[in-house]
Amino acid sequence: MHYVSTRGHSAEVTFSQAVAQGLAPDGGLYIPRVLPDLTEVIAGCAGMTYQETAYTFLRHFATDMEPALLQKIIDKSYTLFDVPEVAPLRRLDEKLFVLELFHGPTLAFKDFALQLLGNLYEEQIQRTGKPINVLGATSGDTGAAAIHGLIGRQEVNIFILYPAGGVSPLQERQMTCTGANNVHAIGIDGTFDDAQAMVKDCFGDKEFVDAVGLSAVNSINLARILAQCVYYIYGWHALPTDARDNVEFNVPTGNFGNVLAGWMVQKMGLPINSFRVATNQNDILYRLFMHGHYESGKVQKSLAPSMDIQTASNFERFLYYTLGCESHLVCSAMQAIKHFGTYMFEDFDTDTFSASRMGDAEISRKIQSLYKKYGYIADPHTACGFKEVLPHLTTVVLSTAHPAKFPDTIESAIGITPTHPSLEKLKTREPFNPQLPSNTVAGVKAYVRKHAK
Numbered sequence: 001m002h003y004v005s006t007r008g009h010s011a012e013v014t015f016s017q018a019v020a021q022g023l024a025p026d027g028g029l030y031i032p033r034v035l036p037d038l039t040e041v042i043a044g045c046a047g048m049t050y051q052e053t054a055y056t057f058l059r060h061f062a063t064d065m066e067p068a069l070l071q072k073i074i075d076k077s078y079t080l081f082d083v084p085e086v087a088p089l090r091r092l093d094e095k096l097f098v099l100e101l102f103h104g105p106t107l108a109f110k111d112f113a114l115q116l117l118g119n120l121y122e123e124q125i126q127r128t129g130k131p132i133n134v135l136g137a138t139s140g141d142t143g144a145a146a147i148h149g150l151i152g153r154q155e156v157n158i159f160i161l162y163p164a165g166g167v168s169p170l171q172e173r174q175m176t177c178t179g180a181n182n183v184h185a186i187g188i189d190g191t192f193d194d195a196q197a198m199v200k201d202c203f204g205d206k207e208f209v210d211a212v213g214l215s216a217v218n219s220i221n222l223a224r225i226l227a228q229c230v231y232y233i234y235g236w237h238a239l240p241t242d243a244r245d246n247v248e249f250n251v252p253t254g255n256f257g258n259v260l261a262g263w264m265v266q267k268m269g270l271p272i273n274s275f276r277v278a279t280n281q282n283d284i285l286y287r288l289f290m291h292g293h294y295e296s297g298k299v300q301k302s303l304a305p306s307m308d309i310q311t312a313s314n315f316e317r318f319l320y321y322t323l324g325c326e327s328h329l330v331c332s333a334m335q336a337i338k339h340f341g342t343y344m345f346e347d348f349d350t351d352t353f354s355a356s357r358m359g360d361a362e363i364s365r366k367i368q369s370l371y372k373k374y375g376y377i378a379d380p381h382t383a384c385g386f387k388e389v390l391p392h393l394t395t396v397v398l399s400t401a402h403p404a405k406f407p408d409t410i411e412s413a414i415g416i417t418p419t420h421p422s423l424e425k426l427k428t429r430e431p432f433n434p435q436l437p438s439n440t441v442a443g444v445k446a447y448v449r450k451h452a453k
């Protein structure tokens, strides 16, 4: 299989090339030109382990890799999860299920994609003999998951910029207390947007990028989306057979990566009925799916910080398919969004998508009521997925983080402080807090040059 850019001005690439490049040279995102029909392949995943499901699905996409190598990479990617099912499905009620995606090393669903991406990078280094230096910005979960996908690996350094004081103390410790000398988590003086802008500026300097062999880690890598398709297949097959009609997945959403993966796998033949796009008060996607109107607002801090986003990078992939795979239409839509910050969509697929939003007070009340009714502790992101569950559907809420990552929010809602052994262990470790020579793009570049592999 080959991959094209959503914007249509880049050459076709293989899977490995798309993974290595991240963003396409024309600024678009890589995507299969058309989604293949994998109905039978997906049906054949019944009864398989998580790893077998992943291999069976991904081998149709990583067609330029040796099957045995792909198998090995997949097996390695899911060994650090703390339950044998990798993504266990829990039943809360007759028709209500939770697919727990927080059993990986950083206790958030991003581990599913970033453990795999780390192993793919390692394979690339072995194949090309060239070391890699990874640079990214984070508001918390992505940086931690990216770091833990690359921790302790030879020939790769990872540099993550985050707003000092702007991530939760536990998230900060996940990044700074690794004890690995290839990890550089750097708190900058500024906001997440400032950190992101510094990273962007670094990538804009071609001489610098080439000199240090810089790679990006962000939410748009093709491998991340494909890795996330797998748990929808696995979760669907874990449903009791009498609960498989009218299945709706409720997905806590920020950058639209998670729910996009589900929608793609539905188009490829997994019989999911519909999706609920669940947002917090940063409700750009709620407004889009309710009214067809995409309009960025100002980001507000919420109790579900990993969803505090007012753009949705992966939305461009969805647009490509919904605009009939016409890349010139994608280009004009992206132009309109860039220049006017707004765009009006027509012909929205309202049978497949609905949306919900939850403010902070409601999140807190939802954590309370779930605990009262089912004895289940949901983290604040997951809580958003439980808004107005419909009785005639089988509902699968994707649980995107472990509640112990947000102890204060849970404590104030239900009076219990959830813990997790891996987070307790972090509290005993000394943080490594590298300092930039100056809090500027030049300072970032100087630091990376000095420490690059």
Ligand SMILES: *Cc1c(COP(=O)(O)O)cnc(C)c1O
Pocket (backbone or CB within 6 Å): 108, 109, 110, 141, 142, 219, 252, 253, 254, 255, 256, 257, 258, 259, 306, 307, 381, 400, 401
């Ligand atoms: C990243 C993240 C989300 C949002 O996922 P998207 O793919 O950006 O929509 C939701 N919950 C948690 C805990 C996250 O870390």
